[in-house]
Amino acid sequence: MSSVVEEIRETARQLLADGKVDVVIGYEKGTLPLKATPCFVRTAQNVDKLIWDETCENNLAAFSYKIPGKKAIITKGCDSRALVVLLQENQLVKDDLYIIGVSCQGVVDKRKIENELGEIIEATITDGKISVKGMSGSGEFTFAEVKDATCQTCRYPNPVIEDIHLGGTVEVPEEAVLFADVLEMEAKSDSEREAYFGEQMDKCIRCYSCRNACPLCYCQECFVDCNTPRWLTGGVNRAENLFFQAGRVLHLAGRCVDCGTCSRACPQGVDIRALNRKMSRDVLEMYQHESGISEDVKPALNVYSGDDPEAFLVKE
Amino acid sequence: MFMEDRQVNVSDTDNKAYQPKIAAFLCNWCSYAGADLAGVSRFQYPATIRTIRVPCSGRINPLYLLKAMANGADGVLVSGCHPGDCHYISGNYVARRKFALIKSLLKHVGLEEDRVSFSWVSAAEGVRFSEVVKGVTERVAALGPNNSVFKVKDGGGTDE
Numbered sequence: 001m002s003s004v005v006e007e008i009r010e011t012a013r014q015l016l017a018d019g020k021v022d023v024v025i026g027y028e029k030g031t032l033p034l035k036a037t038p039c040f041v042r043t044a045q046n047v048d049k050l051i052w053d054e055t056c057e058n059n060l061a062a063f064s065y066k067i068p069g070k071k072a073i074i075t076k077g078c079d080s081r082a083l084v085v086l087l088q089e090n091q092l093v094k095d096d097l098y099i100i101g102v103s104c105q106g107v108v109d110k111r112k113i114e115n116e117l118g119e120i121i122e123a124t125i126t127d128g129k130i131s132v133k134g135m136s137g138s139g140e141f142t143f144a145e146v147k148d149a150t151c152q153t154c155r156y157p158n159p160v161i162e163d164i165h166l167g168g169t170v171e172v173p174e175e176a177v178l179f180a181d182v183l184e185m186e187a188k189s190d191s192e193r194e195a196y197f198g199e200q201m202d203k204c205i206r207c208y209s210c211r212n213a214c215p216l217c218y219c220q221e222c223f224v225d226c227n228t229p230r231w232l233t234g235g236v237n238r239a240e241n242l243f244f245q246a247g248r249v250l251h252l253a254g255r256c257v258d259c260g261t262c263s264r265a266c267p268q269g270v271d272i273r274a275l276n277r278k279m280s281r282d283v284l285e286m287y288q289h290e291s292g293i294s295e296d297v298k299p300a301l302n303v304y305s306g307d308d309p310e311a312f313l314v315k316e
Numbered sequence: 317m318f319m320e321d322r323q324v325n326v327s328d329t330d331n332k333a334y335q336p337k338i339a340a341f342l343c344n345w346c347s348y349a350g351a352d353l354a355g356v357s358r359f360q361y362p363a364t365i366r367t368i369r370v371p372c373s374g375r376i377n378p379l380y381l382l383k384a385m386a387n388g389a390d391g392v393l394v395s396g397c398h399p400g401d402c403h404y405i406s407g408n409y410v411a412r413r414k415f416a417l418i419k420s421l422l423k424h425v426g427l428e429e430d431r432v433s434f435s436w437v438s439a440a441e442g443v444r445f446s447e448v449v450k451g452v453t454e455r456v457a458a459l460g461p462n463n464s465v466f467k468v469k470d471g472g473g474t475d476e
Contacts, residue, residue, distance in 0.1 A: 194426025194465060223379060231379055239468045243382050250378040253417045282420050304409035312419040314435045316451045
């Protein structure tokens with residue numbers, strides 16, 4: 001058992017025993033292999049459920065505003081960025097929060113393994129090696145091979161706000177080109193991009209898992225559920241799926257913290273991140289803003305400057 | 317009645333030339349008044365726009381534009397006050413940031429760029445309003461009927 005897990009449990013036990021928090025939001029071992037599940041620990045006796053490893057893929061900030069009372073949250077880099085945005089948007093009271101920061105090496109993308117070995121029956125992680133028994137064979141992977149795409153380009157593995165930090169920190173590799181994936185997509189022709197996103201939208205079944213998993217999708221009534229006006233019908237087709245995804249991405253413009261939870265939650269493997277990353281890059285390029293880095297920097301779409309770019313206007 | 321050559325008679329049903337339908341979201345204080353000025357001054361422009369008056373360009377929700385196209389509009393025009401002229405001081409400034417991102421995202425997912433247009437037209441710019449509508453109409457007409465990525469085919473269970 002790694003020492004970070006011990007530290008997490010000890011911290012949680014202390015917090016609950018002292019009555020500092022009502023609940024500790026963390027991860028426990030899931031019922032499926034290689035998938036941790038969020039858990040809510042309310043008594044000091046139960047803290048041994050808590051785990052921390054490469055399968056802790058949910059963004060726990062998504063629960064922070066749904067659970068009443070004082071809470072401690074196990075927080076990765078991306079979770080902490082989401083918390084910053086939520087604090088800025090007055091969705092959270094800082095005094096009710098106790099942020100247990102842990103640095104994150106990245107999480108496993110189960111889909112990469114499943115593509116090779118079929119559905120995973122059993123899996124064990126030891127020293128960065130993942131041994132998997134799948135429906136159509138067994139294999140061993142290094143963690144780097146099956147790391148989630150988001151984590152490969154992650155620039156904030158260490159929490160940006162925290163009340164206590166457990167374990168070591170992760171060094172951030174210097175990235176030569178930011179948003180290389182977006183640049184690659186932009187370089188394609190309009191019809192190629194249309195075809196790519198059309199294909200992605202054909203896969204979408206509009207289950208709204210992405211929205212439910214997203215820490216920043218907290219609208220009381222989502223536009224997709226709205227009856228008056230009825231933006232979307234129940235129909236699942238390419239155009240309406242794109243309407244949903246584009247609408248969601250535009251809601252997240254200048255707010256998305258690129259945690260990749262939407263893509264991991266998607267049962268169909270839709271490349272939702274591609275749209276969100278495009279928006280993040282535009283916001284960075286046009287307004288020099290990265291969301292959730294500091295509480296003092298106002299969100300890009302809440303402020304303006306007199307010389308914002310307006311090359312998009314009609315030429316008349 | 318005096319009629320210029322370029323004037324389009326909307327009541328003339330024999331005129332079968334393709335006329336795009338454009339949803340025009342005009343801000344109450346500038347562009348709507350600009351359109352009004354174009355009207356009372358008899359500046360001609362194609363009868364392709366369907367005007368939707370909004371209190372401010374800052375009121376524009378991206379979903380309006382998407383929904384217009386989903387329901388079959390061939391194009392969308394959004395027009396507000398010039399920067400600095402907003403009746404609500406900063407509505408069009410915050411809108412400008414939003415518009416730039418909308419434009420960029422829609423192009424990225426494969427929508428023809430000219431389907432969605434943004435402009436600033438003041439209440440004194442009647443001539444310019446007619447020029448804008450002419451330009452937008454020309455470009456949308458060149459693209460042809462809406463067959464874009466957002467168009468819901470066969471009604472798709474919509475109200476139509």
